Each structure stands twice: as C-alpha cells, then as structure tokens.
Amino acid sequence: MAYYNHEHRHAGIGYHTPASAHFGTAGQVRDQRAATLAEAYAARPERFSRRPEPPRLPETVWINDPARRREGTSQSVRPGQHLT
Numbered sequence: 842m843a844y845y846n847h848e849h850r851h852a853g854i855g856y857h858t859p860a861s862a863h864f865g866t867a868g869q870v871r872d873q874r875a876a877t878l879a880e881a882y883a884a885r886p887e888r889f890s891r892r893p894e895p896p897r898l899p900e901t902v903w904i905n906d907p908a909r910r911r912e913g914t915s916q917s918v919r920p921g922q923h924l925t
Contacts, residue, residue: 855896862902871895 850856857867874895882892903909 853899854902855898857898862898867898871898 845859847858847860850858854862855867855871857870861867861870878893878895882889
C-alpha cells in the first residue's frame with residue numbers, strides 16, 4: 842500500500858500520488874513541473890511541437906463515489922480501467 846499511495850503516479854489524478862492529492866501538495870508539485878517544463882522549452886524549443894504543460898489537476902477524485910453508491914451502481918473496477 843505504501844508504494845501505491847506514496848510513489849505510484851496515477852494518470853487519473855494528473856500523474857500525482859494519492860497521498861499528494863489527499864494532503865494538498867499536488868498544486869505545488871504541478872507548479873514545480875510547470876517551471877521545469879518551461880526551462881526545458883526555453884533551452885531547446887525545437888524539441889517540442891508545442892509549449893509543454895503538466896496535466897491539469899482533477900477537481901474531484903473518488904475511489905467510492907458516494908453519489909454512485911446511493912444509486913446502487915457497481916463500483917467494481919475492470920482490468921485496465923482507471924480510477925477517476
């Protein structure tokens with residue numbers, strides 16, 4: 842669980858860890874990524890087809906969405922399905 846929560850970056854939450862999203866540090870991490878990408882672009886713009894930006898942060902992330910649970914729909918995840 843430690844790897845999943847603190848090291849693995851999830852596509853569904855902007856390539857952040859669940860811990861970063863939960864504890865509110867994802868915005869700071871995204872700002873650092875944006876600065877690094879801006880420096881890379883300034884140094885070698887020919888390597889990019891467009892100005893790079895880090896993924897946007899999702900507004901809401903659920904593992905077990907309470908609204909869906911009230912509706913009685915299944916929360917199961919199929920292999921290859923992302924948790925968003």
